[in-house]
């Protein structure tokens with residue numbers, strides 16, 4: 001009987017672990033950058049770095065798209081998919097985003 005209680009007890013513990021909420025470490029969506037934020041909060045030097053990174057990493061699989069092709073909202077959607085396709089660091093990814101958004105089409 002004691003053995004059965006232990007087995008049942010373990011079953012409950014396992015069930016509780018399985019039902020525990022998903023890890024809190026999932027990145028919560030960072031507030032999206034806009035054209036205005038990119039222009040105001042990044043230096044000319046940072047935007048120039050972003051341009052160099054863009055040229056080096058964003059034309060390897062396809063042509064280098066003109067940054068004025070899309071507005072900032074559309075670019076954010078695209079960059080959310082494309083930056084992870086590159087091997088740039090998070091910091092460099094942000095510089096790419098700043099350069100692209102600062103020069104994106106007007107809304």
Ligand code: HEC
Nearest residue numbers: 054057058059060061062065078079081082083085086096
């Ligand atoms: C590993 C290959 C790869 C890299 C690196 C890459 N892309 Fe792409 N890109 C793709 C593929 C594949 C598509 C077409 C399918 C899609 O839209 O997901 C695409 C599509 C696009 C489009 C067209 C989207 C549309 O909706 O018309 C744009 C713009 C773009 N990429 C920009 C970028 C930028 C900016 C970077 C650098 C941050 C980048 N790509 C890096 C593979 C890549």
